[in-house]
Structures are given as C-alpha cells and as structure tokens.
Amino acid sequence: MTSSPTPLALATDQARTRLHELTVIDVRTPAEYASGHLPGALNVPLGRIRRALPEIRHAAGRGDVLVVCASGARSESACKLLAEQGVTTATLVGGTGAWAAEGHDLHTPAACDTRAGWSMERQVRFTAGSLVLLGLLLGLLVHPAFQLLTVGIAGGLVFSALTNTCGMAVVLGTLPHNRPRAADLDATLAALRNR
Template identity: 85%
Template sequence: MTTTPLTLDTDQAHARLAELTVIDVRTPGEYATGHLPGALNIPLDRIRRALPEIRHAAGRGVILMVCASGARSESAGRLLAAEGIPTATLTGGTSAWADAGLDLHRPAACDTRAGWSMERQVRFTAGTVVLLGLLLGLLVHPAFQLLSAGIAGGLVFSALTDTCGMAVVLGKLPHNRPRTADLAATLAALRRG
C-alpha cells in the first residue's frame, strides 16, 4: 500500500508540534547545529533500519519528516509511503522554521562544534574538485580536466534524479557523525512514544 506524504508549512507544524512525532533525517552533525523541538535524529541512510519503530510511532499519530530544506525529508517520506507508513514533510525544512523566527533546539554548547549544512559541504566539495581539475589540467596534464567534467555530470544527474551521491559520501565522514548520535536510543524513544 502506498500513501501520499502530506506537507505542512511552518505555521501548521508549529501549531501541531505537540501531537507530531518529528524525525530529522539530516546527518547527526547537522542535527546538532539546531533542530525542531523534540525532533529525533534518524539520518536518511538509516531510515530503512528504523522502519518497524517508525511504523509503530505512526500508529500513535502523524510523523513529520524534517531536513534542512525539505529535499531529503521528501525522499524519506516517499520511502516510508512505499512501505505504507503515512508521513508529512515540513515545507522548507529547518531553514524555513528558523526563517519564521521559530526556536531551534541545540545540544549543550560543549557537546557541539560549528558545522556546515550538507548542501554547503556539497557545494564546497564540488567547487574544489572542479577548480582542482581545471588547475591540474593546465599545469600537469589536460586529462585532469576530466575531474571537472565528472563533477559537472554528477551535478546534472543529481538535479535530474533529485538525489545526491556526494551528500551520501560526505554524510559518512566522521565530522558528520559525531559520537552523540545514538540510533538505538532514538529507536527506543520511538517505541516508547
């Protein structure tokens, strides 16, 4: 059974926050920089592992999927809809939430370090590799320009498929997975309600 994910804007989500189970699908590093009050962190690449607990939580009420801009939470919503789990996504993600002047919760200052959003990390990495390919192509050998072409092709593919392989790879780096991320504790919280 496939369900169609709902979308909630910031006003709707804020008004219903007490009745929603909020799941933030960003990396733990991004989550630590600020998340919706009460949000649980289950990175997008771990959603399948959490299906039983998410299904259980959906039996109690609406699941709101959240990310930085809405793209990853929409992907998570589609994945869960294919499993018959109804969800909603926050239009514009935590960026829209913060832009609306709503509070983002952050762990204690000593537990976090400043982090970049995944979109910023992807832009930085893609730009660096393109510049490196062009520079090495001029100084060493023209074949290095294939690095730049490869990144350009990857960006086009990413836009056409609404996926991002570079974000998946970057999400596995240690700075995007601080040790405070505890999927087992998050799954237990989903079971308890």
C-alpha cells in the same frame, strides 16, 4: 493524516500548531541536527531510515509523524521510502530553513552535547569546488585529461539541480563525521519505541 501512500506536506505554521502532538524525525546528519532542529525532533539520518523502520512504524501507529530536513528534499525522499513500507508520514515544506525563516525557534543542544560541523549543503559546495580546482590544476600541471574531472563535477551539479537529488551529498553522508554515533542512534530508536 490518512493512510495514503503519497507523502503529505505540512507548512511551517501547521506544523508549529501541531508540534506537541507530532513525532518529529530529523533526517539530516548529526552535525546538521546539532546546529539547530525543531523542538523535540529526533535525529535519524536519511541513510539510517531503513534501520529505524520498526521504531518509526511503531511511532506512526501511535500518532502522526513529521519528517524534516534542511530544505524538504531529503525529508520528501524519506517520506516516500516510508510510504513504500506502508508508513504514512508528512514532510515539512521548506524544512528547517523555512521554519527558521518564519521566526520559529530551533533547539540547539548544549555545547558539550554537540559535534561541530558544516551543513550538508556547505560540505557539497566545498567538495565540488575543491574537485573543480583540483581538476583544473592537474589539467594544467600534469595532463589535460584531468580537466574531465571538472566536466564530471559540472555535469553532476546540473543533474542534481534538474532532479532535486544530490549524489555527492549521499556519498558525503556516509563519512564518519556525518554518521550518528551508535549510542546516539540507539537512544533515538528507544525514544521512538517509547512514543
């Protein structure tokens, strides 16, 4: 990889052949990470990238860093953030979804090591659907103005699709079940320092 501030992208086959030499950082939530991740990937959720910056910079100084997420959108955001800080990284095109679709193995920790959870995409669908139903119900039973909640959610979904961002995912990512345990993040940061 070069020292270009523009995030680079690796296809799944390129990443697979270089996996042994890459430091892989998975920026999904701990629950998503536990549901299956690239072999050897370390979990630093997107919201914790700034805290992990010194360790990621250290790892990047010793070798190439690949950032992954479910689809590639969050990892691309992480790569841009890191590039602004002078850290060159690459993103996995299509994320773990593309990795699995190509037939590559995902590592799933032993059951005692994981927290059951839903993917962020599933959490967003559930929350958006619940809020739409709530807005419609309250609009019918309490006051029609509550239907504006439904309009707001619909507008947010359209904006999300047009910008390839998701404000609801950002908010959901801050909930306790989506944050890493302090000990887990500390262990990950120590592993990055030792790379």
